[in-house]
Amino acid sequence: MDTSLNSGTTAASVTMGEPTETNHRRSTLGSRSPRTRMSISSFSTLLRSNSARRHADIDDEEGKAQFFLTLLFQSIEDSSSFFASTILFLVAWATICAYGAHELRKLAAADPDGIAERWVEDIVNGKDAVAVIGTLFVFTVVFRFNACYDGWHESRVAWGDIISRSLEMGMMNRTWFANDELQDKLSGYIIVFGYSCKSLLRGNSLKEESEDGKDLVNRRLISQNELDLMHNNPSWQPHFCLHMIREIIVQLYMIPDGKGLRIDDSKNVQGEIFKCLDNTLKDLNTLIGNCVRVRASGLPASYDAITMTSCITFFIIASVVWSMSIGWMTPIIVFLASMIIMFLIVMGSKLVDPFGLDKVDIPMEDFCATIEAQVHAIDERSKSIITAVSSGKQQRLNGIPIRRKSIATFHIPKLA
16 A cells, blocks of 8 residues: 655554555555455545644754644643633733832932832842742642643553554454454454543543544444444443454354464463453553543642632732843743743643544544554464464565555654
């Protein structure tokens, strides 16, 4: 499969081997099954989806500074009014304080040892108290941001494990079982599991228009009846997929004379194989449970209210004190400091739920597409590898009809 993406897309192409000739690609594609050809054709369209375009600028190595600023402001695009109004209020107050400090110093100069001079001294002496309050406030903001980031990081790690466990299940499926029909069905549900996780974490059903159920049916990864059954079943849809995978495994074990397995039971290894399969399914169940926990936990609403109240209170007090020391520099300092603080507050609020469509959210569409691409790659190469190993002959890599260009649908940084 020779799939190319325009420069700047999220997909990072990792080339395996030398490019094949055009006629070889056509003959290879023509020799695949209808299900594989449809999956590959549909997957090419998937790679050009809105998700890929939405993240297109992220992995563009040119103009990184421009990208950083773009991402920074896009990450607060749906909170821009709140962000701007808060900073505008604080800067306006700082300007008033600077003007008031200017007038107060004039009064103090006109009346030495008067009340105006005593006010100036008292305000200047308050800088130590403001420093203590500022330290506590910044600690609170950073602690909140770290709590939000920890959930985001945990969910990304969980999705990395979902990918690895799904591919492990795909390899075990093609290595240990021997019924093509049930193996294809099992591979399909491994792919559907990833998409169902994405739907669940966004509070949707896989059958809804905003999700991928219809496309999965069109790619023959799941039937319409199965999708309807999944939609109407009250259980979480990833658990439905895991249940179906277990049922398929049981059917493979129940085929008479052990014909559903490639390994006979003369050495009592089938039980160990089943344990490996079941442990992988348990891991997948735990991982989606961890993601649900991250999404459901969030932060208490009162915590956000306290943080914002502390922010505004601190800058109101600090502007009064700073204006006596730095004068008209106060609005500039307040603008820069409040912008950094507001970025941390708004970004933290977005990181609380890392499964949405914000710029800072994890790219679940790309993760699901990666699982689909790699499961298809496992399906393609399995028969060729089995033939190569069983023949006892060393075959050159270019003699095995594997995908010449592997498409990873999320950014893989170049290693030095």
